[in-house]
Amino acid sequence: MSLGTAQVNNMNRVKAHKHRKARNRVSYIVLPLVAVVILIGLWELVGHFTNPLFLSSPIAVARAFANILTHRQTVSSLLQSLREMYLGLVLGVTIGFTIGIFIGRFESVNNVASPFVNVLNATPLIVVIPLLVIWTGIGMQARVVFTMLVTTFPMLLNTAAGVRNVHKGYVEVAATLGLSERATLFKVAIPAAVPYVLAGLRSSLSLAIIGMVVGEMEVSSIGVGWLLIQYGDGLQTAFLLALLMITSIFGVLNVTALKIVERTVFKWTTSTR
Amino acid sequence: MTSSFEASAGLGTSPATYGSTNAFEPPVLKVRGINKVFSGQERDVVALESVDLDVAKGEFISLVGPSGCGKTTLLRIIDGLDFADSGTVELEGKRLDGVSQDMAYVFQDINLLPWRSVRGNVEIGLEARGVAKAERQRIAREFLEMVGLKDVMDVPPYTLSGGMQQRVGVARALAVRPKVLLMDEPFGQLDNFTREALQAEVAALWSQLGITIVFVTHDVDEAIFLSDRIVVMHRNPGQVVEILDVHLKRPRTQAEFRAEPETIELRSKITALLRSQEGGL
Secondary structure: OHHHHHHHHHHHHHHHHHHHHHHHHHHHHHHHHHHHHHHHHHHHHHHHOOOOOOOOOHHHHHHHHHHHHHOHHHHHHHHHHHHHHHHHHHHHHHHHHHHHHHHHHOHHHHHHHHHHHHHHHHOOHHHHHHHHHHHHOOOHHHHHHHHHHHHHHHHHHHHHHHHHOOOHHHHHHHHHOOOOHHHHHHHHHHHHOHHHHHHHHHHHHHHHHHHHHHHHHHOOOOHHHHHHHHHHHOOOHHHHHHHHHHHHHHHHHHHHHHHHHHHHOOHHHHHOO | OOOOOHHHHHHOOOOOOOOOOOOOOOOOEEEEEEEEEEEOOOOEEEEEEEEEEEEOOOOEEEEEOOOOOOHHHHHHHHHOOOOOOEEEEEEOOEEOOOOOOOEEEEOOOOOOOOOOOHHHHHHHHHHHOOOOHHHHHHHHHHHHHHOOOHHHOOOOHHHOOHHHHHHHHHHHHHHOOOOEEEEEOOOOOOOHHHHHHHHHHHHHHHHHHOOEEEEEEOOHHHHHHHOOEEEEEEOOOOEEEEEEEOOOOOOOOHHHHOOOHHHHHHHHHHHHHHHOOHHHO
16 A cells, blocks of 8 residues: 555654654754863863963853853943944944945946945955044944944845845746836845845854954943953953853854844745755 | 748648637737847857747647757747847737736746745736735635645745646746746656646646647657647757647547557657757757
């Protein structure tokens, strides 16, 4: 009976699937966890034989970590950093996305804009910080603008590439069904560019953290960057390492949030072809 | 070699054929003097050379030929996706310039938009025509039901099998109610069983909806099974070699049509015509 065989096949497949899932759990969760534990153990061990100035022990770092998260001044510094980072990121990503669409869609815009974009993109943006200070003062604006500049370019370049490289077949579907140029842009080209846009967003997210920290190290009396300078000057190694962990957590949270968006809102980008 | 002008004469020879119309009605689609050359680095390829073709209203006509004979190019020029170097395409007496809203195209590689649901893919042509949302949804449901996909309307298209995806492709094209449906090797990438099932479905849809279909294929049996007339094409220069009438009575079934004497005769005739070109590489 073909039905019978099909059912048996199906059951086998389900069993195999469960088995694979269990194995995945081991390789995705248990093994990395073991690695982390071993690493911390080694760190503690090495810490005992080293000058704590060079490498603080995990316990000292944990204490510094808790210290940073429980003091009002440091917590407000972290929050201020996040505020600046997300403000700069949202501005940069919005501007990059919008300009990217125009550059990708219109050859003439691309011809006019590409020299500027290429030069600016090749410039290490940190050199504009003194200018930003002259233009906007040493307040929050300079740091937000800096983060904005840093995050604009990956978004811009990726969006432009995405809109320019829309699969020809999609464009022909739009053409034969009579979609106007405007409708083709909004209903076909921009959605088709989403994988590129997400890649741009991923780069912008990690650059936003760098932009924030660098901006604060250069112009600030608050924030993660400023704390880094303080702890560095005070040779407070445990605090520096704790701060390093906090910025890593920021990064991980950003990337995780993006992954969740990819897997829910833009599910098709992860499951097609 | 038979001149392609006999295409129009050929119309009158099959008055009894189911689905085709009488010879006195003007053709719905009139193709005249199409030339198209693709310039290559080493040599130019004459994709189409003075191709003429008349398609009667309600007719099912197939273009067959070896790859590179320009059959897909001809279909794309008819739709306005490609431009001819010279020549004209007329739909119901009106000369076309660019894509016509009265024709729809079914692609070999389907190209469903992955960010839209199955239903959303069928609706997109209706959106371009300004159809209101409720009406769009109703039409999309109607055509998806027609191709047997009403249960998967809300799933993303990439979760469907190849055959189901092409059914969506057909529904998407039919939903805009085209006068002429252009199909470019639509079943070329499907397995045998799926292909035969879809051929039967397309034949049924064609007779049910009374539309005109121009079908490109390199599968001779597929052309015989579906068509009222078969246009055999030649490669470089891409030309019409001969136009053959198919008189097999409809509805045809996959099981029976292959053994019909007419099928056997047509098959050997077309195969011979195609084989005679092999030297001309």
